[in-house]
Amino acid sequence: MTDSPTARERPVSPHLVTGGLGSAPLWRWHITMWTSILHRATGVALYVGGLIVAAWAISLAQGPDAYGMFRAVLGSIPGKVVMFGLTVSVFFHLASGFRHLIWDSGRGFDLKSANAGSVMIFAFAAAATLAVWGLAAMTGAL
Structure with a gap:
């Protein structure tokens, strides 16, 4: 049956289709996709x-x-790396959850707002994490 002259090619997912010159896929990663994956x-x-x-x-x-x-386990280098990652996770998830609350109100769905919101989530997570760890270092908690 595949040799019949009326057989058509099966549709291909957009992320597998290449551009006009055959060099790059039409589908690409966006910051909102990264934010969604990292929220999970x-x-x-x-x-x-x-x-x-x-x-x-x-x-x-x-x-x-x-x-x-x-305390010895968490005070070791691997323990501090885990705690730093958890600090980033708390602030990233907090900011991303706040964005979800904004979305629940019906706002922020246009492309420009969604991208700006994603950038703000990354910026907040980085700034808040560095602030907390900076304060911990200044007070001798590290």
Whole structure:
């Protein structure tokens, strides 16, 4: 049947179609797509953060030795990297959730507003994270 002269080519997804010169796909990544994906990823990261908070509470309940070990783990370089990532996740997810509240009101759906909102989410997450970690460094909490 595929050899019949009336057989047409099957449609192809837009992200697989190449441009007029055959060099670049017509479909490309946008900042709003990254924001959407990272909103979900930071939500998952916050679940991990919840487990860390639970481990903190359990270590407190188990006494000074367990809490000392918990602090040593989080005070290590990998622990600080995880905590920095969780800080970014909190602020990114917070800002992205705020944008969703704006969308729930029916605003911000046009392309210019959606792109600007995504840029503001990244900027807020970076600035707030650096501010918190800067304050922690200045007060000796690191």
